[in-house]
Every structure is written in C-alpha cells, then in structure tokens.
Amino acid sequence: MRATILKEPRRRRAVYLIPNLLTTGNLFSGLFAILAVFKGHFIAAAVAIMVALIFDMLDGKSARWTNSTSQFGVEYDSLADLVAFGVAPGLLMYGWALSVYDMLGPSVMFAFVACGALRLARFNVMTATSESKYFTGLPIPAAASVVATLVIFDREVAQFGLTEKPVMVLVLTLALAFLMVSTIKYRSFKDLKFSGRAHFDNLVLAILVLMLVIAWPQVMLFVLFACYAVSGPVERVILLLLKPFGKRQAEQQTVLGTKE
Numbered sequence: 001m002r003a004t005i006l007k008e009p010r011r012r013r014a015v016y017l018i019p020n021l022l023t024t025g026n027l028f029s030g031l032f033a034i035l036a037v038f039k040g041h042f043i044a045a046a047v048a049i050m051v052a053l054i055f056d057m058l059d060g061k062s063a064r065w066t067n068s069t070s071q072f073g074v075e076y077d078s079l080a081d082l083v084a085f086g087v088a089p090g091l092l093m094y095g096w097a098l099s100v101y102d103m104l105g106p107s108v109m110f111a112f113v114a115c116g117a118l119r120l121a122r123f124n125v126m127t128a129t130s131e132s133k134y135f136t137g138l139p140i141p142a143a144a145s146v147v148a149t150l151v152i153f154d155r156e157v158a159q160f161g162l163t164e165k166p167v168m169v170l171v172l173t174l175a176l177a178f179l180m181v182s183t184i185k186y187r188s189f190k191d192l193k194f195s196g197r198a199h200f201d202n203l204v205l206a207i208l209v210l211m212l213v214i215a216w217p218q219v220m221l222f223v224l225f226a227c228y229a230v231s232g233p234v235e236r237v238i239l240l241l242l243k244p245f246g247k248r249q250a251e252q253q254t255v256l257g258t259k260e
Helices: 002-038 042-065 071-096 104-126 140-158 164-181 197-215 217-259
Strands: 134-136 185-187
Touching: 002 042, 002 071, 042 071, 042 140, 071 104, 071 140, 071 164, 104 134, 104 140, 104 164, 140 164, 140 217, 164 217, 185 217, 197 217
Parallel strands: none
Antiparallel strands: 134 185
16 A cells, blocks of 8 residues: 555656656757857757747647646746747847848847747736637747748748848748737637547648648748738738628617517
C-alpha cells in the first residue's frame, strides 16, 4: 500500500513535467533563432521559429490531455512565447530587412515585441472569461509564423528586391503589431471536429491542405498563415456589411407579425 502511495505522486510529477519540457523546447528554439539572426543565418532562424511553434502547440495539447494545467505552466509558457514569438521574430525582421533604417527600424521592431507582450498579458487575463471559439486579437504565434514563413518564401520563391523589401516588411510588421493588440476576433478552431457525417467535409479539406503543404511548403505555409492573419479583419468587415440586412429582415418580420 505504501509503495502505491509513493508511486502516485511521482507519476503526477512526471505528468506535470511533460508540458514544461515541451515549453523548454519552445524557449530553446527561440534562443536558437536569436543566435542565428546574430550570425546572419535568417533561414535557420525562421525554421527555428517554426519548430518553436510545434513545441508550443504540443505543450498546450499535452497539458490538456494529461489534465496537468497549472498557473506555473501558464506563466512559463507566456515567457517562452515572448522569447520565441516576440523577440526572435522581431530581431529576424530587423536583421533581414529593417536594418537599413536608422531609428525607424529599431522602433518598428520594438513595436512588434511590445504589442506581442501586451497580447500575451491580455490573453492570460482573459483566459477565464473569453470565448473558447475565438481569440481576441491575432495570436502572437500566428504573427511570428507569418514573419518566419515570409523569410522562407522570399528565399525560395519571391526573392524581393533590396528596395521594396524594407518597405514591405515595415508595413507588415506594423500591421501585425496592430492586429495583435486589436479587438478583432480570430477563430481558435477548438470546436473543429472530424467525427460524424456533418464534419466529413472538414476532414477532406484538412487532408487537401496537408497535401498542398507537403507538396509545396515554401509557398503554402506562408499562404496559410497570411490568410489566417487577414481572416479576422475580413470576417469583421463582412459582418459589418451584413448587419444592416439583418436589421431589415428583423424589422420586416416584426411588421409581418403585427399584421397577422
């Protein structure tokens, strides 16, 4: 009996250790990306940020699957995210394109990192009260992924010129910083299921997207993350345009109901 009691706490400690180890992998990947930027290895830095994204997804999933979510894990995850998805992509953008500007480049880089920190702080505060189906503002891992996949897309496909690249990255960085601290809703896909006839189309779509990513990752990864970053503003504009039509239909139904 005593041996069983002693094994149980050890088992629980091992369960809590797994998500924190994955978070440590996230932090290590972010630090590796920073070192790669200092050495001018921008592709390696971009790949390291994408590896950090995989660790970030795995640590959250493992914490929920093992029912080992803790306040310590939440805070540790936020600190690792700030390094891997805030500081690392900020330095990557500066070293890759924004270093041609004197003070404007560091200022834009700081805006990205600061908005990412604010986004993480707001997420921690709103976790208990926010809708699980939506994120408020662009998640910082998604913003960092847009930056990382853009670097790979430029190297392998686009090859932007030295004149247009700094301007494009400057505008993109400010746009991502604004989207992170905005109140625009982004789908979290937590309610997406692949079981049952009603969700068969989702499964087919996911398989098709996975095939495209495997066949052409240099392009499709950037397209996917860029589309997700744009999806929030587009969905809000569509809802604002459809809102007057919804009001008209409600008024017409009210009038018909009174006549009957």
